[in-house]
Amino acid sequence: MTYEEHLDEVTTLITEKYGLDDDSAIRMVMRAQADDFFSGHDDDPSICTLERAHLDARAVFKRYK
Template sequence: MTMSYEQHLDEVTTLITEKYDVADDDAIAMVMRAQADDFFSGHDDDPSICTLDRAHADARTVFRQYGKAGGRLSAPGAG
């Protein structure tokens, strides 16, 4: 079963919070940074890859590439 692009992003965010014990705001920030870097551009072009299995793989990759200090990020504007 495939999801919409937006559902896929939501699922990736949820998986990051559940798998890596990351706060919602931090997971959202990671996904937004990945999206800004065009990490998900293929998903938007080909919605057939927006599956639960792919969401698990994307959550792992986004956490590894965009998480800091074990996935903990500062809130936007904090500093």
């Protein structure tokens, strides 16, 4: 998946796993992106997998809730 698709998947997983509304999940992912949480993903698209999206969703939620 592309970097943008990965961010969308992380956002979707946060809403599904943690019950946040779309706007809250989007803000959380945007904060993580602003903090360069996803900088390696943009440099190496092979990181952008569904498995990694699940890990990232958990990490982003824990860090930015």
